[in-house]
Amino acid sequence: MFFKSFQRSIQLFFNRKFFKIFVYFVVAIALFLLINFQLYGGQSLSNTPEIRGVWLTNVDSDILYSPQHLTSGLQRLKSLNFNTIYPTIWQGGYTLYPSSVAQRVFGVSIDPNPGLEKRDVLQEIVQYGHQQNFTVIPWFEFGFMAPADSELVKKHPNWLTRKQDGSVIKKEGVEERVWLNPFHPEVQQFILALITEIVKNYNIDGIQFDDHFGLPAEFGYDDYTIKLYQQEHNGQSPSPDFYETYWVRWRADKINQLMKKTFETIKSIKPNCIVSLSPNPLHFSLPAYLQDWFTWERKGWIEQLVLQIYRSDLNRFITELERSEVTLAKNHIPVAIGILSGLKNRSTPMNIIEQQIAEIRKRNFAGVSFFFYESLWKWSEESEQQRQQKLQHLFPTSVNREHGLNGLR
Structure with a gap:
């Protein structure tokens, strides 16, 4: 017991x-x-593929203006475990590479800036970038936009589209810009010829278009476009309201057809060339810029989406991440998020960037890209060293970019 x-x-x-x-x-x-x-929580798992990109500009930045700046800049990015670069190559009415197309069409083969005119910047970027194992995706920045006083515009004034009052200028900040008519066959031939020589002549991994591969909605009232519309509508003229639903849809569909042709042109030259797009959110891009990127994604005409969500308010940022068209796209192709790291004299604090990246990773996006290189460390109350340390914390190890054949999952 x-x-x-x-x-x-x-x-x-x-x-x-x-x-x-x-x-x-x-x-x-x-x-x-x-x-x-x-x-x-803001860091990625060490072996998880992730796009870690940055746009390289020739405005408010020196990185493209000498081979020394370029190599040191790429080394700096590599030390912080970035893996993708988007260098501008069509900007301000000029190419940043020797272009026989530009020479033939408006008489200037390359940007005449002294730091650019005697170099092939694109070839240098491809060479140095690949040596550092970067994915190199040139950025066709200006799309159909051009400076009002550019040689291209002076040579081909009939290529411009117009507002209803006949004017051609749309301000971009303090700069006067005009827009080439994306519905005009000669404009289409010129743009496709530029794209063709880039894809054919350089060992690039892809090519990226952005919100300028569209058209501000107030344009489309030039003679050519009005006549084209009338031919398809029994002589009826387009609506004087440039936001009118059908008039928006008709122009957006024409641009859709051009994007299809652009995709097919690229793939006929280099099947493995990634077709990337960096647009604004759809609820703005379609009515304001006639850019129906959701149709492009559904049709398979783009293979990587880098959505510009330049919002400092975290709730608004999250709202954009969770829109249904973004979720659908994310389940089809790699979708990364474009983050505004700052503009000249207006830097984004690193704590905001950290919060945004945490939300992006929480939702399993394909990665991030920063606009733009110089603002990663400059113009901030934080020191360059502090910002660099925080970037190192966000990207502690090197990883491959989001996988997938030609971007497709």
């Missing part, structure tokens, strides 16, 4: 002891996971 009672006491003791140990173990694991999530 005594022995059985003693045996039950021993069992009860050990059961309670091991129960407590088990409880402590579970609590310890939970605390460990919580602390690590808080500390490293």
